[in-house]
Every structure is written in C-alpha cells, then in structure tokens.
Amino acid sequence: MRLALYIFVTFALMAVIAAFTYTVNPDHYAMELMGINFSFPVAVWIVLPMLLLFIFTLLHMFIYGLKNYFILKKWQKDASTLEDALYWSLINEPKEQKYGLDAVRSSASLLGKASLGITDTIEGLTPRLTRVVNIIQKIKNGEYVDLKEEKMSKVFGTNNPILTQNYLNRLQSDDKFIEDVLKAATQYPEVVKAKALDLFARKENFIKARKYVKVFDTKSFFTMLERVTEENRLEFTPEILSEFVEALDMGCQDYIKIASVTKKYFNPDENLTIFRGYQLENPKAQNAYLYLLFEYELLEQVATYLNEQEDHEFMKFRALWELKQEHTKYTLEDIIDIQTVCNETRLY
Template sequence: MGLKKYIVFSILLIILIFGYVFSVEPGEYKITVLDISLTLPIAVWVILPLLVLFIGSVSHMLYYSLKSYLKYRAILKDEENIMQSIKAYLLQKGDKTSYKTKAFKDISNILSQINFEVKDSSFTTSNNEINKIVSLIKDINNGTYVQDKDLKLEPTSKLAHKNLLNKVDAEIDFCVEVLKKPMNYSSDVIKKAFLNVVEEKSMTTVKKLYENVTLDKEMGKKLFEKSAKNPDFAIINEEVIKITKNLDYEKNDYLELAKLYKDAYQPDDLISLFEDLSKEIDCSTEAYLYVLFEFEMIDRIRELLTSYTDEEYPAFRALIDLKDSGKQYSLESLCYKS
C-alpha cells in the first residue's frame, strides 16, 4: 500500500470510529493530571490513541521514504559521476570526482589504478559523449590532429603529446612556430618539426631556423642533404664545421658528407670546405683526401701526405702507387681504414 492510500484510509477509519463512538456515547469525559483537567468528548478520547499511532506511523514511513529517496538520488548522481570519471581516465586527466556511495567509491578506486587504452576495434555505448571521445582518441592514435577544444586534453598527458606531434605533421606553419620558440616544446616535437621544415620549406627559411635548435646526427644529415640540393643557398663552411663539431662527427661521417656534397658543389668550393674541415678536425682529413682524389689533385695529395707518417692513410698511399704504375682503381674499391 502506498503512503497516500495509507493516509487516506487511516483518516477514513478514524472518522468512522469517531462517528460510531459519538453516536453510541455522545457524552464527555474528564481527566485530571497534576491539577490539570481536560474535558473532551468520549469519542475524541477513543480516537486519540489512533491519532497518535497514525501520526507516528506516517512519520516513520516519511522518514524512511525520504532516506530511500536520498539514497536513490545519491546512486543516480554517482552513476553520472562514474561516467565523468571514465571520460577523465580516457583523456588521461586527473579525476577529482567525489562519490557518496561506498560501491561507487570502490569502483572509482579500481578505475584509478587501471590504464585505459582505446582498442582499434569497434566501440559503442549508450553514452554518446563517451562514444565521441573514444572516436576522437582513435583519430589521434591514427595520426589525425584533433582540435584541443574538442577534447580539452591535459597538456602533460601522453595523448596530448601524441596530438601535438600530429599537429606538427599536419601544419607546416606550426612547425615553423615550434622552431622559433623551441624552449616551449619537447625534443621529439622539435625534431619532427625540424625535419618537416627541412622537407617542405625553402633553404632560406631553414637557414633562419636551424640555429635555434640542438641538432642530432639525423637532423644534421637532413640539413646537409637540403643544403646539397640548394648549393646557391648552401650553409657556409664555418657553419658546417660548427655543426659537425657539435655532432661529434667521426671519420666515416665526414666521408659520407663528402660523397653527399660531391655532385652538388663546384670542385673549388668542395675542396675549400674539406680543406677548412681538415684544418679544424683531424678525423676529417681522410674525407679531404677523398675529395682531392675525386678531382685528381694528385700533387696536392702527395704534398698533404708528407705531413703524416708512412703508416697513416695507407689506402690513399696505395692508390697513388697504383696510379703511378698505370693502374686505375676507384676509392670505392679500397677500404678506408688508416
């Protein structure tokens, strides 16, 4: 029986009892307690316990109904909160949601200790907002740049970092901005931005930006390749020396650089570059000898080798001897070990 029906039928019962008693005995009855007297109709005295019981029972039911209602509201609120927590965990954000029920507190505690990973397989729930979030996360994981306002990502999260890398791949002008203010970005973002700028922008733009960043060997190689393709705007000798020094270039690195520049530079320019390198960096001398051999600068090679002991650069000495005996070999057929 519902509370409303209980109240209605209880009131009807009290009225019926009152009417019956009053019709049988309409008189009054007096009660005195501690000099306090109270005179009421007998019918009222009869229904008075019923009224007390009625009020007590209704109060009891109202109390527990209110308690159940508040518990139900707490569960509904916690159901909403757990969805907010799931969204936060999907977006790799800190969750500050509070819960009123123990069951949901336990669930939230468990979820906070689990790494959420969105799988490539299809994902559907009855919650459209979570469906949208998962779809956008999949886009990010697949290399698509998603506007931050759509997800409001935590700037320090892995997901936000991945999205930032996607933006670098998607927007070349943003790459330029990264290289203008590299102190605001991590090394991998800077590297990707640099490689993209080298690939897509002019050598003039690259020369304005590359000094802002710390190069690694891969970045240096791409820079030199760009320079080789644009000899009219190539990096000057002093900068090549500075870059290779900073990158701790070794003998083979300089040989690869010589091969890269061999067809791009004019002979005099290439010889000048590696002559300057050899004066500054001992391990670049072999690359200088390689360049001189490429342009048949035999006398100059002889002169240069006189500055070293007979045990140094044996491959080049052997090549000179072969040439002197009328035999032709290329440097590619000889080892470069000295």
C-alpha cells in the same frame, strides 16, 4: 503507497472507527494525568492510539525519507564525479577524485591512476563524454581537430599522446604549421619536432633551412642533402654547409657523406678549402679530407698529409697511396669501402 493517500485512508479509518464506537457507546471517559483531568468520549480514547501511531509513522517516514534523500544526493554527486573521472581518463590525464560512497570509491578510485582507450563507438553516454569520445576518435583516425575551438586547448598536458597525435595530424595537412613548430621547437614534443623537421627537409631548400639551423639534426640535414641534384641544388652553398656543420655534431662518416655530395657540385679548390678547414677544427673530418684528395688525384698532397700523421693511422689510405705509386689504374673504391673506412682507421 503515496503519502497523501496514506494520510487520507488513515484519517478515514479513524473516522469510521470513531463513529462506530460512538454509536455503540456515546459515554465519556475521564482520566487524570499529572493533576490534569482529561474527559473525552470513549470514541476519542479508542482512536487516540491510532493517531499516535500515525504521528510516529509519519515521523519515521520523514527521518528515513530524509536519510534516503541524502544518500540519493551522494549517488548523484558521485555519478557526476565519476563522469568527471571518466572524462580525464579518456583524454589520458587521469586525476584523483573524491567520492562520498564507499561502494563507488572502492572501484572508481582506479580511474585516478588509469587511462582509457576507445576501440569502438559507444552509445548511451552523457553529452560531455560523447563529445570527447568523438573528438578522440577523429584524432586517432588522422583528422586534425582545432582544440581551441572545441574549448579543450588547456586540458591536455604537454606530452599527452592524444595532443601529440593531433599535432602530427596537423603537420600532414598544414604546411604553415611545420614552420610554426620549428620556430617554437621547445614547446612541442620531440616526436612532433622530428616529424616537422622531416617534412620540412623533404620540401624546402637550404635558404629556408638556414633559419632553423639550431633546431636541425643530422638526419634531417642529410634528408635535404640527398635531394640535391644538378638540376635543383636547393640553394646549397659552401656558406650554408659550414653553418650546418658548425651547428650539428657531425661524425667521421657524416663528413664523408657530405664530401661525396659536395664533390659533385662544388669546384675542387672550393671543396678542398672547406674540408681543410673542417679537419683542422675537428679530427673527425680527416678521413673526408683524404677521401677528396684521392678523388681529385692530388697524390702529392696525400703524401704530405699522411707524413704529418702517425704511422699507424689511416692504414687503408696509406695502402692505396702506395699502390697508386705503381699502378695508377687503382681507384679509391677498389681498395677502400668508404662506408666503413671510419671504423677501420680510427674509432670515433
């Protein structure tokens, strides 16, 4: 019942009862209380308990109404807090929240330690949650979203998987961003840096690549090296090669892979000079140097070099040299598997 109607009905009932009582007994009744004499018509004494009950009823309604008001406010505040918790869990940045009601806290506190994944479209969400769900779905579908424009550039942590995926999406659609990542590689997750390097290595030449030699890895370097052809050498020069060799941690097999390419495009003297220097600085390049000596049929230099090494070293190369002294028709590939020679001669 509405409060105004309740008050009206109560007063109407008291008026009816008072009027009826007055018609039956119009006399007065006196009562002394604490030395004070109270004299009212009998009708007033009849409705007085009703009035007191009405007052206490209103007081009771006010107290419980106020209590319910505060509970409702707590529910509203917890609903807002719950929306906030869902928001941070959706973007994989869960945060602890404070709830006013135990009924909410006992379940919703889980969101402070959990991330939520969306598998399908959801209807009936608040505008804020709808917006973030749409953004996440776009990113998952391979679309780049400008988070700064969406005012979300500062909500993601550095290694947040959603942010990382958004970076990867941008790499596929924005060639300029590839170099932006390489220029500030430490500011991006490793997977983004690796993808940027891979895309760069598949598109650019060595002149551009030398600017980023400090962020290159051997995988990306060889991706570029495999693209070198007689028609398009990608500006590959001995000087640039040496810069990459100095910057990267090359292994024995890496040097051989490099030598198998450089023998096609560098002249023999130039190539041997380079690898002679490499093997002096790094023993891991010795197999590659021997490989080139055999490729160029410089057997005297092979003999000299092997004599300078321990007898138990480079046994496959020694066997090939011995055979070539008697049968020049033997080639390196007949005796040595160049892909595994590093494992057979030394452990690197």
